[in-house]
Amino acid sequence: MKKKIYLVLPLLLLFIGVTGCKQSEKQGEETSPSSSLAASSSKKTSQSSSSSSKTTSSATSSETSSSVASNESTQTTDSATQPDPYAQLLSGRYDLIAGTWQSQTDNLTIASDGNISGDYFLSNPRLDGQIAIITFNTSNGESQTLYYIPAGVELAQTYFSPEGGGDVSDTSRDRLVIASGLxxxxxxxxxxxxYRGN
Structure with a gap:
């Protein structure tokens, strides 16, 4: 009888152990989906946060680009609305050279419409680079050439007689020269x- 008990007891303990292990595995499987679900939820939250951050960054970048484009557009519009003085001159408006000019020997007052004191008037404006070449007319039908040379520009050697040297004027100032030839x-x-009067 004792031998049977000794044999049954270990078998019983073994059975209990195996059953306990199986229940433990089942509990692990049951808890595993919930922890997996939590991990999945955490991953989704992280992705959502990352996506939100990217959207905010993209929106900020878009606003910055829009602001820069707006500023550039404003600057372009501002410069486009400023009149081109040479374009006005070529259309017969002489605002670019209007006013009183003085040489060592004479004064010259030019109106915006091209009339000059002393029965003179200007016509036929054209350009050679930055130099304006204008016909200087007298009331009796005679004409000469008036050159407008802006400050910083030297009159080219081609305007001078080969024996006559070059531009010896003050090139730091706007100038007018009237001549009938070279x-x-x-x-x-x-x-x-x-030179422009003070």
């Missing part, structure tokens, strides 16, 4: 260059 870049020329 210029002589000597002291006589320098004395007859007109």
């Amino acid at each position: 210029l002589f870049g000597n002291n006589n020329y320098r004395d007859h260059v007109y």
